[in-house]
Amino acid sequence: MRPLLLFFLGAGKLLNCASPSTPPPQTETPAVNSNPHLPALPPTESGKDPDGYLEKIQKTITNNWKHSQTFYGRTKVYFKIHRDGSISMLKIDVSSGNLEFDQSAVLAVKRSSPFRPLPKGFTNEFLGVYYWFNSNQDNAIQKITFVNTNQDFPFNWYLQYICNHTEPNWFNPKNITGKALVLISIERDGNLKEARIQTSSGDPLFDSSTLTAIKRTFPVPHLPNGYKNDLLQFSLQFSNSPK
Numbered sequence: 001m002r003p004l005l006l007f008f009l010g011a012g013k014l015l016n017c018a019s020p021s022t023p024p025p026q027t028e029t030p031a032v033n034s035n036p037h038l039p040a041l042p043p044t045e046s047g048k049d050p051d052g053y054l055e056k057i058q059k060t061i062t063n064n065w066k067h068s069q070t071f072y073g074r075t076k077v078y079f080k081i082h083r084d085g086s087i088s089m090l091k092i093d094v095s096s097g098n099l100e101f102d103q104s105a106v107l108a109v110k111r112s113s114p115f116r117p118l119p120k121g122f123t124n125e126f127l128g129v130y131y132w133f134n135s136n137q138d139n140a141i142q143k144i145t146f147v148n149t150n151q152d153f154p155f156n157w158y159l160q161y162i163c164n165h166t167e168p169n170w171f172n173p174k175n176i177t178g179k180a181l182v183l184i185s186i187e188r189d190g191n192l193k194e195a196r197i198q199t200s201s202g203d204p205l206f207d208s209s210t211l212t213a214i215k216r217t218f219p220v221p222h223l224p225n226g227y228k229n230d231l232l233q234f235s236l237q238f239s240n241s242p243k
Contacts, residue, residue: 051119053116053118053119056115056116057081057112057115057129060112060115061108061109061112061131063112064107064108064109064111064112065104065105065108065133066104066107066108067100067101067104067105067133067135068100068101068104068135073096073097073098073101073135074094074096074132074133074134074135074171075092075094075095075096075101075102075105075132075133076092076093076094076130076131076132076133077090077091077092077093077105077106077109077130077131077133078090078091078093078128078129078130078131079091079109079128079129079131080126080127080128080129081115081118081126081127081129082118082125082126083117083118083125083126084114084117085113085114085115085116085117085118086113086114087109087113087114087115088126090106090109090110091106092105092106093130096133101133101135104133105131105133108133109131130168132168142170142172142239142240143238143239143240143241144163144166144167144170144236144237144238144239145163145236145237145239146159146160146162146163146234146235146236146237147181147234147235147236147237148234149234149235150232150233150234152227152228152229153227153232153234154226155224155226155227158223158224159234161220161221162184162217162220162236163236165217165220166213166214166217166236169212169213169214169216169217170209170210170213170238171209171213172206172209172240175240176201176203176205176206176240177240177241177242178201178202178203178206178239178240179199179201179237179238179239179240179241180197180199180200180201180206180207180210180237180238180239181197181198181199181235181236181237181238182195182196182197182198182210182211182214182235182236182237182238183195183196183197183198183233183234183235184214184233184234184235184236185231185232185233186218186220186223186231186232186233187230187231188222188223188230188231189219189222190218190219190220190221190222190223191218191219192214192215192218192219193231195211195214195215196211197210197211198235201238206238206240209238210236210238213238214236
């Protein structure tokens, strides 16, 4: 079973990506998932999870998820965690197409609630959570890494954030083994200017899945203040290999 992936939405201090002089936004702002194993906060140089809150949520839901081992697919659920740890608005956001599998994901969240109260540093009344449940690629390792050849951009934590954010958006529908390199251009405000295949995997479906993942990921937070150019180019390598 492939690890579950989650990412969070929120506008409080814990997840605020704005500069200290900018008031926290009043709408939900994506803060994202993780490598395939652990959740992560939005792009900060520390990248820490206060009190291990996100990691504990993931572990709890993982332990409570019981599902068929023969179904290949994934589903995404949405729910809100309130300040006292109770949940509401639990629903399927993206269906797997299999009712039993979808229900297993909803039941995993219900069995896991209530969660611990929200961290004190998070000032909003609720934390919105999008959570992917994956039951594919048991015989493969899917990985996204960045390639930074720009000596004027030392902020690798920002690129790692984009990798982490892109991971839950990448779905390789036929579990195709391969590797593709994608060239990405990001504008100052975090919008995607261009994404194109730099080195093909040799499989059009695999290549297309990487571009789709990137388009789903953007926009991202604005480029770091220490970077003076208005455009950033770097590459993401998507690989899926046998264990």
